[in-house]
Amino acid sequence: MQPQPGNPYAQAPQYGPAVPVPAAGGRGGGAGKAVLWAAVGAVVASAAWAGGVFLIGGKGDSADLRGYKAPADMCSGGDYSSFKSEYPQDDGSPTKNTLKNPAMDESYCSLALKKTGSTYADAYLTMQLDLHRKTNPGPEFTATWKNYGDSHTGYDASPVSGIGDEAYLVSQDTTGSSSSGSGSRYATLAVRDGWVTYEMTYSAYLTSYDQDKNPPSLSNVTGWLKKDAAATLGKLKG
CATH class of the missing domain: 3.40.1000 (Protein Transport Mog1p; Chain A)
Structure with a gap:
């Protein structure tokens, strides 16, 4: 966000929600596993955001x-x-x-x-x-x-x-x-x-x-x- 001295009440930029897309899987159910992990991630994220503070990061994050x-x-x-x-x-x-x-x-x-x-x-x-x-x-x-x-x-x-x-x-x-x-x-x-x-x-x-x-x-x-x-x-x- 760059300075906008002429508009002190400028709103922060808004972004639409990202929809997770499972990676293309080969034989053996790779796509199904991607969908499963996306669902698990959504549950964990919902729990983390249930409090008043957003907890970001964790093991495995780059x-x-x-x-x-x-x-x-x-x-x-x-x-x-x-x-x-x-x-x-x-x-x-x-x-x-x-x-x-x-x-x-x-x-x-x-x-x-x-x-x-x-x-x-x-x-x-x-x-x-x-x-x-x-x-x-x-x-x-x-x-x-x-x-x-x-x-x-x-x-x-x-x-x-x-x-x-x-x-x-x-x-x-x-x-x-x-x-x-x-x-x-x-x-x-x-x-x-x-x-x-x-x-x-x-x-x-x-x-x-x-x-x-x-x-x-x-x-x-x-x-x-x-x-x-x-x-x-x-x-x-x-």
């Missing part, structure tokens, strides 16, 4: 999921405590959804951040965890985020050490380019740990601010993203 669990509710499962001092009001109706698919499990949350006394959102925060169960996301992740500044005009992209196998910070600040006090501040921290990816995005639009409600500096925001992303991944890793 995916390097490292014990991560995708929460049923990312808004409560993720950590964004660093933003609370600036935006203490809770969002009463956050946008959240989950996806369970043989190829990927996903948990997503989008929050309106509000300062004290605000009726409307002063900024927005999204969190998304993807557990890639069939395909290694590494090459595409690196190509997308490491080179984001080259493929998107006006954005800065830099590597971040100490979080996962690799992480990149993408940011943009246009508040200084206008004398009218308009513009935006935007930052995404994208992390890959094995076959698991996590993205945390902050965006603020100055047209929505009163004079006494200036947004935090971009350096503060990026520090909060790093701290809370590390806390979230630690919390969700078994």
